[in-house]
Amino acid sequence: MWRKLTGTEIRVQETKVVRDIERLPKRKRQQQLVKIIEENPFVTDQELTRMLKVSIQTIRLDRMELGIPELRERLKLMAERSYDQVRSLPLHEVIGDIVDLQLDRSGISIFEIREEHVFSRTHIARGHHLFAQANSLAVAVINDEIALTASADIRFVRSVKLGEKCIAKAYVRSISGSRSKAKVEVFSYVGEEMIFQGHFIIYRSASAINGSEGGDEHENRH
Amino acid sequence: MWRKLTGTEIRVQETKVVRDIERLPKRKRQQQLVKIIEENPFVTDQELTRMLKVSIQTIRLDRMELGIPELRERLKLMAERSYDQVRSLPLHEVIGDIVDLQLDRSGISIFEIREEHVFSRTHIARGHHLFAQANSLAVAVINDEIALTASADIRFVRSVKLGEKCIAKAYVRSISGSRSKAKVEVFSYVGEEMIFQGHFIIYRSASAINGSEGGDEHENRH
DNA sequence: CTACATTTAGTACCAGGTTCTAAACTGCGT
DNA sequence: ACGCAGTTTAGAACCTGGTACTAAATGTAG
Structure with a gap:
């Protein structure tokens, strides 16, 4: 369909220019259509006819060609996506996927830096996400029903960028005699490179209920 | 509609008890209906007839009485909600509302602990949110186009619970000669009580591009 | 028996589409 | 001038998941 056009386009100029400016409207319209629906997914085909000055059939042909589902499907997809997000928020309770866990000894988690974790302009990961991964893991590695972060001393060694996978490794260094801390x-590493380090003091169940308690806790994993 | 019912309910007992256990099926069914739709908003009236063993008209009467909109409306509402959320996510870039800001001097932000910030079982705020508020503020108070957290030393003084408002106050203590750090x-306080404290080292634009750079930055706010 | 609540049935109608068939119009090559 | 392809428009039948409304059947308490 378009093969022919691009072919002729390259060859001649004077005659085909006319052809192109006559043909472009379809492409242009479809581009516009994509843009309109992108920035307002709640628009009906009816409303689109008014905006693009073509018949409703053309709108529907365009949607088909572009693989854009109908209004209701779009809404359903959005609803499902947000519903899944809410559902997977409890998964959000631990930041990063724990791939190895030896309670009271060590643990490893992986966390991929995605769009929502970076500063939009520079694509550098925001510090609190790296902290959150480390903090979650530090809390998870403690073999208690409740564990709360009491304090932390952290260092951002180098910035992490969009798409990079952070591998955090936690080691339990000492357990106090009363087992309260x-x-x-x-x-945390990206590849071989260390990008973050942190020293956490974690309060555990017995002493955690009263007294100076921190900001995080966890449930026993299996 | 319900006024009448509750009226008789309160008055007499022996006679109405019978009436109630005869009436309950309706109420019970409606409670179930609410629950079902709550935990699966994608269910159609048809599917509900099978689950509740009543006619579709009853389902629809129930929905009306309970003020539950039809499937499509529910999906639309969810889609709108998530759409608004996505739109207001850039607001999520700074955690907490900045209420006062004297660049290179001090700043104050307020952050209310909501459902999504707490550990579900205990309703205690997760540490990284408190950290995020403080970190955001520390970065915001620096008068530079780019600012990145290099390191932090933090302490969770006491746990913060659902519904509490955290007020974070940041003070710039020193600016290095080369202005690179x-x-x-x-x-951070809840009322008069300090609940968190942190010491941050922030790298600023000039030196932030190369060298050991942290995990956070910010854009100039007006 | 009667009055009232509850449930079920059925019809007409609607939005926002899909699917399919059939025309027009447009513009180009020959 | 003619045909042909790409594009646009029109129209009818049908679909889902409802609303709105009327009417009848069933229950049940007084």
């Missing part, structure tokens, strides 16, 4: 060290 | 102290 634990020291956990976390090192 | 700044020291920022942040103290």
Whole structure:
């Protein structure tokens, strides 16, 4: 369909220019259509006819060619996406996927930096996400029903960019005699490079209920 | 519609008890209906007839009485909600509302602990949200186009619960000679009580591009 | 028995489409 | 001037998941 056009386009100029400016409207219209629907997915075909000054059939042919589903399908997809997000928010309770866990000893989690984790202009990951991964892991590695971060000393060694996979490794360094506190060290890497390190003091169940308690806790994983 | 019912309910007991256990099926069914739709908003009236073993008209009467909109309306509402959320996500870039800002001097932000910030079982705020508020503020108070957290030393003084409002106050303590680093102290309070404190080292634009750079930055706010 | 609530049935209608068939119009090559 | 392809428009039948309304059947308490 378009093969022919591009072929002729390249060859001659004077005659085909006319052809192109006559043909472009379809492409242009479809581009516009995509843009309109993108920035307002709630628009009906009816409304589109008014905006693009073509018949409703043309709108529908365009949607078909572009693979854009009908209004209701779009809404359903959006609803499902947001519903899934809400559902997977409990998964959001631990930031990063824990791939290895030896309670009271060590743990490893992986966290991929995605669009929502970076500063839009520079695509550099925001610090609190790296902290959150490390903090979650430090809390998870403690073998108690409740564990709360009491304090932390952290360092952002280098910035992490969109798409990079952070691998955090946590080591439990010491358990206090009364077992009320634990020291956990976390090192995060992208590849071989260390990008973050943190020293966490975690309060655990017995002492965590009263007294100076921190900002995080966790449930026993299996 | 319900006024009458509740009226008789309150008055007499022995006679109405019978009436109630005869009436309950309706109420019970409606409670079930609410629950079903709540945990699966994508269900059609047809599917509900099978689940509740009543006619589709009853389902629809129930929905009316309960003020539950039809499937398509539900999906539309969800889609709109998620769309608004996505739109207001850039607001999520700074955690907490900045209410006062004196660049290179001090700043104040307020952050209310909501459902999504707490651990579901205990309703205690997760540490990284408190950190995020403080970190955002520490970065915001620096008068530079780009600012990145290099390191932080933080302490969770006491746990914060659902519904509490955290007020974070940041003070720029020192600016290095070359202006490449700044020291920022942040103290967060619920009412009079301090709940968090942190010491941040922030790298600023000139030196931030190369060298050891942190995990956060910010754009100039007006 | 009667009055009232509850449930079910059925019809007409609607939005926002899909699917399919059939015309027009447009412009180009020959 | 003619045909042909790409494009646009029109129209009818049908679909889902409802609303709105009328009417009848069933229950049940007083």
